[in-house]
Amino acid sequence: MEIRTSIYIEDTDEFMPISQMGSIREFTMRKDDFLTDGFTNLDGKIVFEGYQIVDFDQSDEIDPLWNYYAQTLLECMESGYGEIYFPNAPIEVKFEKKGKHYLKLTVDDQSLTSEVTTFITAFCEAAGEFMTFRNIVTNGEYTDDLEANLQKLVQIRI
Numbered sequence: 134m135e136i137r138t139s140i141y142i143e144d145t146d147e148f149m150p151i152s153q154m155g156s157i158r159e160f161t162m163r164k165d166d167f168l169t170d171g172f173t174n175l176d177g178k179i180v181f182e183g184y185q186i187v188d189f190d191q192s193d194e195i196d197p198l199w200n201y202y203a204q205t206l207l208e209c210m211e212s213g214y215g216e217i218y219f220p221n222a223p224i225e226v227k228f229e230k231k232g233k234h235y236l237k238l239t240v241d242d243q244s245l246t247s248e249v250t251t252f253i254t255a256f257c258e259a260a261g262e263f264m265t266f267r268n269i270v271t272n273g274e275y276t277d278d279l280e281a282n283l284q285k286l287v288q289i290r291i
Contacts (some may be wrong), residue, residue, distance in 0.1 A: 135182035138260035140175055151266040161270050173275055193219045198231045199263055203282040211291050257283050
């Protein structure tokens with residue numbers, strides 16, 4: 134399983150994977166309101182490779198979206214179920230434990246089931262890549278609870 138993050142580049146109307154750091158950095162330098170009061174104003178997608186859950190035409194604020202996913206996954210690991218909505222869209226996200234070793238992720242009406250350890254490993258790696266990307270484009274000016282939530286997920290992983 135591979136989980137990838139793409140950023141929506143407004144002036145070219147395309148999504149760009151965060152691996153294309155140089156091009157995204159150029160975009161953020163052109164964007165007047167890129168970093169406002171410590172918050173980034175970037176829309177993007179989190180795509181579950183092989184399980185494309187979210188269409189590429191539906192994006193949202195990428196920083197809170199990563200946080201929402203991490204918090205909800207952590208809640209599911211602790212209680213068996215977690216549910217949230219995208220930050221700015223009526224798109225429901227649910228995590229459900231299925232037995233001892235499986236996890237089901239549902240986004241709107243699309244879903245995937247994965248082995249828990251496989252999913253959490255891929256999730257933490259992708260979130261780590263996103264945090265590295267974000268630290269570079271914001272020069273370390275953006276902070277949140279994502280790293281702390283990832284550390285908790287790694288600790289409770291089966």
